[in-house]
Amino acid sequence: MTVAGEMRQYQVVGRKAGTEENPNPEAYRMIIFAPNPVTAKSKFWYFMRQFRKMKKTTGEILDCVEIVEKNSRIVKNYGIWLRYDSRSGTHNMYREYRDLKLTGAISQLYDEMAGRHRTRPRSIQIIRTATLGAGELKRPNGAQFAARKVRFPLPHRVSSAKRGQKALSDRTFSTVRPTTYFG
DSSP states (O other), rough: OOOOOOOEEEEEEEEEEOOSSSSSSOOEEEEEEESSHHHHHHHHHHHHHSSSOOOOOGEEEEEEEEEEOOSSSEEEEEEEEEEEEEEOOEEEEEEEEEEESSHHHHHHHHHHHHHHHHGGGGGGGEEEEEEHHHHHSSSHHHHHTTTTTOHHHHHHHOOOTTTTSOSSSSSSSSSOOOOOOOO
């Protein structure tokens, strides 16, 4: 599986194919992060082989729907519990990300795991995700943005050209450096 762009969240429902003994078997539902529905179905069968005695040849997919987040205009803190295989063994991990959507936080996770730990996307299994409040953050990187009156000062600004007005001077080239401190 390759991660090109942002991951998507799918709900996949599947079950063992009906037989004469059991015409209506139990259905299983999983929330899976994948770049497309084909990969989501493939990951569903991968996990079903591990957890239940069921595989693609003996089962059927009932439904595969993309889950879209309702409010994606507010930055939220996400906690992600995961398990990954490294060169030395299997490790559990907890990470925190700030993003507009859960799928954006998952995409950040895959990118960061590839950069920091050289982990391939197929080696990462997401166990659980949660939206965290400001008091629930454990990592200092995310906690610094959780303060009520967080400010982002702009100490050095260059006045740029707007429509109908000139930037720093009338000419393209100037003999003086621009003033960037408006303290």
